[in-house]
Amino acid sequence: MSQPDGQNNELSNLLNESRTFPPSAEFASQANATAELYDQADADREAFWAEQADQLHWETKWDQVLDWSDAPFAKWFVGGKLNVAYNCVDRHVDAGNGDRVAIHWEGEPGDSRDITYAELQREVSRTANALASLGVSAGDRVAIYLPMLPEAVFSMLACARLGAMHSVVFGGFSSEALRSRINDAEAKVVITADGQYRRGKAMPLKANVDEAVKETPSVDHVVVVKRTGSEVAWDDARDKWWDDVLDGQPDTHTPEAFDSEQPLFILYTSGTTGRPKGILHTSGGYLTQAAYTHRNVFDLKPESDVFWCTADIGWVTGHTYIVYGPLANGATQVIYEGTPNSPHEGRHWEVVQKYGVTIYYTAPTTIRTFMKWGAEIPAKYDLSSLRLLGSVGEPINPEAWIWYRKNIGGDRTPIVDTWWQTETGAIMISPLPGATATKPGSAQRPLPGLSAKVVSETGEEVPNGGGGLLVLDKPWPSMLRGIWGDDDRYRETYWSKFADLGYYFAGDGAKYDDDGDIWLLGRVDDVMNVSGHRISTTEVESALVSHPNVAEAAVVGASDPTTGQGIVAFVILRGGVDDAASGEAALKELREHVSREIGPIAKPRQIMIVPELPKTRSGKIMRRLLRDVAENREVGDVTTLADSSVMNLISKGLKTGSD
Numbered sequence: 001m002s003q004p005d006g007q008n009n010e011l012s013n014l015l016n017e018s019r020t021f022p023p024s025a026e027f028a029s030q031a032n033a034t035a036e037l038y039d040q041a042d043a044d045r046e047a048f049w050a051e052q053a054d055q056l057h058w059e060t061k062w063d064q065v066l067d068w069s070d071a072p073f074a075k076w077f078v079g080g081k082l083n084v085a086y087n088c089v090d091r092h093v094d095a096g097n098g099d100r101v102a103i104h105w106e107g108e109p110g111d112s113r114d115i116t117y118a119e120l121q122r123e124v125s126r127t128a129n130a131l132a133s134l135g136v137s138a139g140d141r142v143a144i145y146l147p148m149l150p151e152a153v154f155s156m157l158a159c160a161r162l163g164a165m166h167s168v169v170f171g172g173f174s175s176e177a178l179r180s181r182i183n184d185a186e187a188k189v190v191i192t193a194d195g196q197y198r199r200g201k202a203m204p205l206k207a208n209v210d211e212a213v214k215e216t217p218s219v220d221h222v223v224v225v226k227r228t229g230s231e232v233a234w235d236d237a238r239d240k241w242w243d244d245v246l247d248g249q250p251d252t253h254t255p256e257a258f259d260s261e262q263p264l265f266i267l268y269t270s271g272t273t274g275r276p277k278g279i280l281h282t283s284g285g286y287l288t289q290a291a292y293t294h295r296n297v298f299d300l301k302p303e304s305d306v307f308w309c310t311a312d313i314g315w316v317t318g319h320t321y322i323v324y325g326p327l328a329n330g331a332t333q334v335i336y337e338g339t340p341n342s343p344h345e346g347r348h349w350e351v352v353q354k355y356g357v358t359i360y361y362t363a364p365t366t367i368r369t370f371m372k373w374g375a376e377i378p379a380k381y382d383l384s385s386l387r388l389l390g391s392v393g394e395p396i397n398p399e400a401w402i403w404y405r406k407n408i409g410g411d412r413t414p415i416v417d418t419w420w421q422t423e424t425g426a427i428m429i430s431p432l433p434g435a436t437a438t439k440p441g442s443a444q445r446p447l448p449g450l451s452a453k454v455v456s457e458t459g460e461e462v463p464n465g466g467g468g469l470l471v472l473d474k475p476w477p478s479m480l481r482g483i484w485g486d487d488d489r490y491r492e493t494y495w496s497k498f499a500d501l502g503y504y505f506a507g508d509g510a511k512y513d514d515d516g517d518i519w520l521l522g523r524v525d526d527v528m529n530v531s532g533h534r535i536s537t538t539e540v541e542s543a544l545v546s547h548p549n550v551a552e553a554a555v556v557g558a559s560d561p562t563t564g565q566g567i568v569a570f571v572i573l574r575g576g577v578d579d580a581a582s583g584e585a586a587l588k589e590l591r592e593h594v595s596r597e598i599g600p601i602a603k604p605r606q607i608m609i610v611p612e613l614p615k616t617r618s619g620k621i622m623r624r625l626l627r628d629v630a631e632n633r634e635v636g637d638v639t640t641l642a643d644s645s646v647m648n649l650i651s652k653g654l655k656t657g658s659d
């Protein structure tokens with residue numbers, strides 16, 4: 001592997017992955033997208049996007065593709081009118097596909113339900129009528145705080161149908177987080193459930209809403225789906241059972257066409273500091289790019305594919321690749337309520353086998369968890385239906401990529417590593433599975449119609465091979481239209497760093513390699529500076545997990561009096577690895593291994609063996625907390641951790657090795 005280039009103040013991606021995996025001739029010949037799509041988009045970008053938008057049903061056609069005159073506030077398909085829910089549901093029924101299954105819903109305890117497009121149309125219509133009866137109309141906000149139930153999808157689409165905005169709040173968030181989101185959006189209605197299943201147990205959910213709505217003056221109604229049958233407290237004036245509100249509502253509803261820029265949803269995402277940002281997305285451009293990327297990146301064949309995105313609808317991935325993209329394309333998909341190990345560690349593969357899933361989209365952290373559980377688990381199931389795998393959420397280390405392809409994809413399926421953000425609304429950088437020779441660990445190229453650059457702190461383009469900051473230099477259809485209620489914060493957060501150049505600053509470090517492929521290096525705040533060398537936490541993590549004893553690793557830069565920052569690694573050992581692997585000699589060997597893989601500059605100052613890593617509910621490692629441990633500080637705010645007891649485990653269970 002290559003040595004660091006030694007240039008000070010340059011991000012250096014020290015990964016040097018040279019394996020490539022071209023699509024099979026068989027896959028390439030049937031693929032939706034060929035390499036010509038790049039040329040087509042380059043020839044006339046706006047015409048290209050108009051052609052993509054044309055795949056949707058517009059009540060009134062737009063008269064201008066893009067209005068960027070009020071940058072950074074974009075308008076796409078100006079003057080066009082459409083109904084997003086009509087496009088995701090009724091259109092497929094009208095085309096004669098009402099009998100096609102839209103959703104194979106699989107509950108955690110093993111109950112299941114198949115919902116056809118015709119049934120979805122009836123359910124969404126009833127829900128829209130019910131919400132209208134509660135006073136919801138165009139422009140209003142509805143908070144959705146639900147587990148992965150069909151009702152979550154009905155609710156989102158019912159809002160879209162009425163021109164109201166949803167604000168989905170992940171069911172794992174606290175009442176405090178829910179309250180601040182309800183208040184920021186001034187939601188009129190909250191939709192929730194009595195409880196939710198988590199690893200075989202019924203956990204409360206409505207109780208959090210009860211707590212939150214004590215201080216939410218905007219909320220008129222709380223609608224409660226019955227899921228676990230748990231006891232709940234009840235406020236007769238405010239609370240209504242879902243079944244009661246829907247009962248007797250007609251199962252038809254005439255959708256109204258709204259402006260292309262009609263707000264569709266707000267989704268909160270954490271910023272580096274302060275309160276969460278309400279990312280605002282609108283209708284026509286968002287749906288266009290959601291459908292386009294879903295069709296081309298996942299090579300969707302609506303007649304034969306069974307798509308499964310394992311995200312929760314509380315995250316943007318669930319919005320775009322469970323609700324809007326797949327349904328706009330008339331796909332059949334799986335929605336699974338529970339965790340991957342309920343009731344056993346083969347659950348995902350059991351579901352793949354049961355429904356004949358053909359396209360599977362998950363996060364690297366989940367893949368590494370599967371690695372930790374062992375390849376013998378997926379090996380027990382028939383995964384031969386799978387023809388394409390996807391990854392999203394963080395850089396995927398080559399080791400996990402290869403494991404994924406081999407053990408889940410049968411050494412056969414292309415893998416699409418898709419880079420995007422809540423703010424971008426849809427995939428921006430990804431291979432095209434029928435056209436790209438994929439490279440483990442690289443998200444590769446902006447999709448046709450999209451554009452990205454890697455620039456220095458001052459905005460100059462960094463030549464291939466050098467590291468820098470990822471920017472998006474041209475507006476795109478599904479871009480955020482702002483931060484809810486805070487235009488200044490929107491300008492400041494994303495557009496002020498390169499204001500003169502008009503670049504959107506993504507907050508990620510990246511580099512182009514010599515083949516012109518992009519490598520994402522993690523958030524720029526996750527980049528370490530060791531003796532003037534900038535080293536990405538990702539590449540050290542990747543080196544660590546390439547060692548046979550290591551299941552998972554998280555790396556932070558801890559302040560160091562001599563080198564600026566020193567590399568501190570937190571490591572989970574693979575199951576079955578014996579105690580000797582955490583002995584002094586074994587830890588030394590691990591440090592040497594990193595040194596061999598990347599170069600002496602990347603050798604961790606210290607390695608700590610831990611039983612768990614602190615992760616947010618969306619699976620992102622909270623390096624801030626690990627930095628506190630590494631720097632011997634009191635551990636900071638743990639409220640956004642999926643499991644806040646993890647930090648106790650970590651401080652109790654440390655076994656340390658260093659020079």
Ligand code: 6R9
Nearest residue numbers: 392393394395417418419420421422520523
């Ligand atoms: C979709 C989603 C966005 C941040 C983004 C980046 C990281 C996402 C990635 C990736 C490397 C990929 N990220 N996909 N990094 N390779 N394929 O995750 O949205 O929750 O807003 O997170 O996630 O750092 O800036 P969101």
